[in-house]
Amino acid sequence: DTAVSQTPKYLVTQMGNDKSIKCEQNLGHDTMYWYKQDSKKFLKIMFSYNNKELIINETVPNRFSPKSPDKAHLNLHINSLELGDSAVYFCASSQVETGGPDTQYFGPGTRLTVL
Amino acid sequence: RKEVEQDPGPFNVPEGATVAFNCTYSNSASQSFFWYRQDCRKEPKLLMSVYSSGNEDGRFTAQLNRASQYISLLIRDSKLSDSATYLCVVNGNDYKLSFGAGTTVTVRA
Numbered sequence: 581d582t583a584v585s586q587t588p589k590y591l592v593t594q595m596g597n598d599k600s601i602k603c604e605q606n607l608g609h610d611t612m613y614w615y616k617q618d619s620k621k622f623l624k625i626m627f628s629y630n631n632k633e634l635i636i637n638e639t640v641p642n643r644f645s646p647k648s649p650d651k652a653h654l655n656l657h658i659n660s661l662e663l664g665d666s667a668v669y670f671c672a673s674s675q676v677e678t679g680g681p682d683t684q685y686f687g688p689g690t691r692l693t694v695l
Numbered sequence: 696r697k698e699v700e701q702d703p704g705p706f707n708v709p710e711g712a713t714v715a716f717n718c719t720y721s722n723s724a725s726q727s728f729f730w731y732r733q734d735c736r737k738e739p740k741l742l743m744s745v746y747s748s749g750n751e752d753g754r755f756t757a758q759l760n761r762a763s764q765y766i767s768l769l770i771r772d773s774k775l776s777d778s779a780t781y782l783c784v785v786n787g788n789d790y791k792l793s794f795g796a797g798t799t800v801t802v803r804a
Contacts, residue, residue, distance in 0.1 A: 620796065621780065621796055621797055622794070622796045623739065623782065623794040624794070625791055625792070625793075628791070636791055670738055670739070683729075683741045683744075684739075684741070684792060686738035686739050686740070687738060688737070688738050689736075689737075689738055
């Protein structure tokens with residue numbers, strides 16, 4: 581009964597390819613996030629959706645396109661992969677209350693390696 | 696200036712020792728504060744929220760100093776299982792959490 585799940589766990593691909601990462605949460609939360617953690621371990625928000633609406637869109641190349649078909653799913657599609665995209669991508673979810681988000685629950689991460 | 700700054704460490708301490716470290720944040724309007732723990736090659740997990748008056752959870756004590764804009768975490772009676780990276784996390788009055796780069800703690804036998 582995994583709370584936040586991501587697939588795949590590992591992704592190795594060539595430069596220039598297009599790939600997708602999927603995320604699902606069964607916590608009933610209304611907000612989901614994508615984070616990127618690079619080799620320096622810095623965890624940086626990329627996108628956030630609240631009830632399928634995009635609410636955070638940080639400075640991310642437009643090769644990255646999130647899609648939320650429903651509030652339990654948030655997928656990330658990446659076009660024309662580059663070497664610098666190699667990182668661990670974490671999905672997270674939370675229930676947003678007045679004053680800010682509650683605890684964020686993270687998925688296990690997708691380790692993307694671009695060759 | 697980064698939104699959240701932490702001493703990366705590493706802090707190498709013997710079992711049973713006390714270890715403490717801080718983080719500073721730049722947004723004075725920040726409303727919520729947390730410590731998350733991340734083990735090697737795993738996802739971050741909430742360790743504890745940080746309340747204005749300071750709070751304790753077992754061997755862990757968190758303090759918030761709004762005037763100086765810093766948060767601290769103290770671990771008493773360190774266990775081997777406390778070895779991890781501790782992430783300081785701050786939220787403004789919006790949906791976004793800002794993460795520090797983490798402080799690495801290694802507890803040795």
